[in-house]
Amino acid sequence: MAQLTADLITRLREEGSPEVRRETVTLLTAEFNSPGVQPAEQRLAEAIFRIMMRDTDVAVRRALAEGLKDNPAVPSDLAMALARDVAEVATPMLHYSLVFTDQELIEIARSQPEAWQQAVARREKISAPVSDALVEAGSENVVVTLVHNHGAEISDDTSSKVIDRFSGSEAVTTGLIRRPNFPPRLAERLITVVSETLRQRLTAMTDLSPEITDYLIARGQENMTLEIADPAERQAQLEQLIRQLDIKGRLSQTLILRSLCNGHLGFFETSAARRAGIDQANVHALIAGGDPKGAAALCKAAKLPRSVTEVIATAYRLRTKIEDPDSVEGRETFQAQLIENCRSHYPDLVAGKPESLIAKLTPFQGAAS
Numbered sequence: 001m002a003q004l005t006a007d008l009i010t011r012l013r014e015e016g017s018p019e020v021r022r023e024t025v026t027l028l029t030a031e032f033n034s035p036g037v038q039p040a041e042q043r044l045a046e047a048i049f050r051i052m053m054r055d056t057d058v059a060v061r062r063a064l065a066e067g068l069k070d071n072p073a074v075p076s077d078l079a080m081a082l083a084r085d086v087a088e089v090a091t092p093m094l095h096y097s098l099v100f101t102d103q104e105l106i107e108i109a110r111s112q113p114e115a116w117q118q119a120v121a122r123r124e125k126i127s128a129p130v131s132d133a134l135v136e137a138g139s140e141n142v143v144v145t146l147v148h149n150h151g152a153e154i155s156d157d158t159s160s161k162v163i164d165r166f167s168g169s170e171a172v173t174t175g176l177i178r179r180p181n182f183p184p185r186l187a188e189r190l191i192t193v194v195s196e197t198l199r200q201r202l203t204a205m206t207d208l209s210p211e212i213t214d215y216l217i218a219r220g221q222e223n224m225t226l227e228i229a230d231p232a233e234r235q236a237q238l239e240q241l242i243r244q245l246d247i248k249g250r251l252s253q254t255l256i257l258r259s260l261c262n263g264h265l266g267f268f269e270t271s272a273a274r275r276a277g278i279d280q281a282n283v284h285a286l287i288a289g290g291d292p293k294g295a296a297a298l299c300k301a302a303k304l305p306r307s308v309t310e311v312i313a314t315a316y317r318l319r320t321k322i323e324d325p326d327s328v329e330g331r332e333t334f335q336a337q338l339i340e341n342c343r344s345h346y347p348d349l350v351a352g353k354p355e356s357l358i359a360k361l362t363p364f365q366g367a368a369s
Helices: 006-015 018-032 039-052 058-068 076-083 087-096 102-111 114-121 128-137 140-148 156-166 170-177 184-203 210-228 235-247 253-262 265-276 280-287 292-302 308-319 328-341 354-361
Strands: none
Touching: 018 039, 018 058, 039 058, 039 076, 058 076, 058 087, 076 087, 076 102, 087 114, 102 114, 102 128, 114 128, 114 140, 128 140, 128 156, 140 156, 140 170, 156 170, 156 184, 170 184, 184 235, 235 265, 253 265, 253 308, 253 328, 253 354, 265 280, 265 292, 265 308, 280 292, 280 308, 292 308, 308 328, 308 354, 328 354
């Protein structure tokens, strides 16, 4: 390790320029992080770090935080002192350091401004209690970061708080519904709360008729439902969601056809199976190859319009040609190609807009496609 002497400490405190002090901090933290550091050298380095924490140059303290953020052996008091420093110094430690306890992170979340909270919300792993503190104390921007962080554990109770506080934020609700294994019970509550918020906004637009308002709300509910029904979800959870929708009268024909046209084919198969009273695996076997006869049989059993037969067959033929069809890019490719393949029946479809095809299959008088 570098010669850690009283002369060096004095020079760092009184004589070194900011550039020299930053370079020295970088050197010392690298040595401190090395596997061969001895206990006596470690204690002496920590003493120097505590002196450097009081340096008037922010860049020096920032260099100290950057040098120590990945070391799990940093003393807690040193880590917390850096975490309470200005944002430029605190955020590297709060984002990366594994030294902090949950209680310390909760204290930071409750007592510090948004930049500090954001750093905590970006951590690779976040416990449920820390997530709860961020939701209670954080701004919309902080909660957006948290719900999009799939390394954050968010309890059902905390998710309910998110819904209560931020149902009007599309960025928050989108992140929430896309979280792995988002429970159907909360999904239903989120859809209800967001729909009411949307209704209030649309009602304020006096030029919209009640019919148009209802149509837009229903379309929003269906799109959100399909976001929740992520293909990565286990089949049992998807079946639970669809069963719950059916019981509440929300498993509509439009929702089923929207899932088909948007490329959510797991949802389409499972919901069509429930509507037809047959097993999902049998539905898949019936239509997976894009056979029009199988598609026609499914439409009859599930009481779907006959006009949907060719769309089902086309959709399943297209799916086999698309790489990673359940990704965002895969779905966009699927939607664009489905529109183009259906132009022979519906020449005025809008390119890349599955809503225009949905409108043809389930026409709504007075609603724009």
